[in-house]
Amino acid sequence: MYKINSNNYTELADKTVNSLLDWGTNYLTKGNIEDAALNAELLLGHLLNYSRSDIRINYKRRLNTNLIIKYKSLIYRRIKNEPLQYIQGGTEFMGLWLKVDKRVFIPRPETELLVEKVLEICNNKKDKKYYLLDIGTGSGNIPVAVAHKCSNVLIDAVDIDKNALKVAEENIKRYRLSKRIKCIHQDIFNYNNKILLEKYDIIVSNPPYIPYVEYLDLAPEIRKYEPAKACTDCADGLTFYSKIIDLSKFILKEGGTCLVEIGYGQSKKVSDIFSEGGLKNIKIYKDLNKHDRIVSGIK
Template sequence: MTIREIIFQATAQLEGAGIPSARLDAEVLLAFCLNSDRLELMKNPEKLLDNAEQTSFCAFIARRLRHEPVAYITGRKAFWSFTLEVNNDVLIPRPDTEVIVEEALAVLNAHPVDQPRILDIGTGSGAIALALASEVPGAQITATDISDMALAVAKKNALALGRDQQVTFLQGNLFTPAHGTFDLIVSNPPYISAGEYETLPAGVKDFEPRVALFAGKSGLEFYENLVYQAKDYLKEKGWLLLEIGGKQSREVRNLLEMTEFYDSIDVRADYAGLSRVIKGRRK
């Protein structure tokens, strides 16, 4: 079977299973199977696959037909300017999360600090912490997570990217393992409400870690804790940046305002126009 034929066949199977990105997924998985890239597939559509390659690819497609995310099948996900190792112990990094990295860099550029101390709460795969480490070489970064298994993934990514000396990973809930005060605190916390969780796509609900998604009945549980506790870990004029759900900006803004510990509160939209990051500065 040629590259063209097997992609056509796999795309039809995936479309039949209701997977909207069927063609893209088929191409990505075949490229991974062949240790190649999508461009090479397009350049060589008549290349024949041997039996071992066909068997391996069909196994990948079978997993995708069960709605397992492509990133978990390949074990990798592109984020910022690098590729991270991922598995089902960590949330798959989304392009939307790059917005909090952009906003953090904008804050540091507008309010320069020599060797800023940065805290990343709920680091997961290490995506945000490692992106900031790559852009702010002098930063001293601490990244926490409640999951030992997630931290194992994050540490492996840090080592692969040569950032293991710049980022310190600590296990514990929210601020529990953190020490001292920070110029910048960032977090992409769980923010899915109970009602929303039940309606998540199968590829999310059945495969990604519940602990990284579910945030109680209202979806605000972690924001309430982060906003109130962060004040004790921020330096004066330090910044708190939180990724938020597209419909949560009003509620999280209210939390920040009610504490009376923050000013310069503002919301940044993602590239789809949805509210994605809220920030506040410690008074």
């Protein structure tokens, strides 16, 4: 690993924003971090509370020693493969800034498609009240995005991890959605009447779908930092889909929709699980990279 001497300033041409940005880019490049320049810029912007345009406007601003030390510590964390989003303390999802840390899986842009498909259903009849269940809510990104953009939805957000739910609750409160989103601590493989008493119009989930053999080969910033149980089922990646469909038999209303995010090469198997579980009108949606990403079905 490329090491940083945080007290050595001889590497800096001067103490300006531009010089520090060049320094950060150089170190991240030597540390084999992808998109080194972008990472260096985003970390400096995070430290200074600057947008990317602010950095360009203030490139001649001289920084004090304390700020330089703090920036170097951020660069050091990134070189150790800590995800940029954890260092920043948050990420953008559907135009919303959400808190994330090591307690939760980092929301990916691909999941925005899942939210968009849910919104299409909820916006179809704006005078109807929809009841939605999000299984494995993590940071709460899906319910927060849905509730923020659609006022006719009430959501139960379920997760097995109490610590993850604390993050979700912070994001829910940030956007003042506590009256419409309820967090529930629940293991869906050992469920009780906390959710079985409800009937939902929509069940949505971005479950741990990475097969364990593939998980072992993932990038270090995923394996070393993101919660393993949010990434993989420690099996073939299909465990949660079968359980979700099993649950849908009891808690999904007739005519209700189940939508899930899937991994590469899983569309056929997940579609079969949906079909065998009694769902109809099964559809597969592709993401921007033309990969099958969402499977939906109607009860």
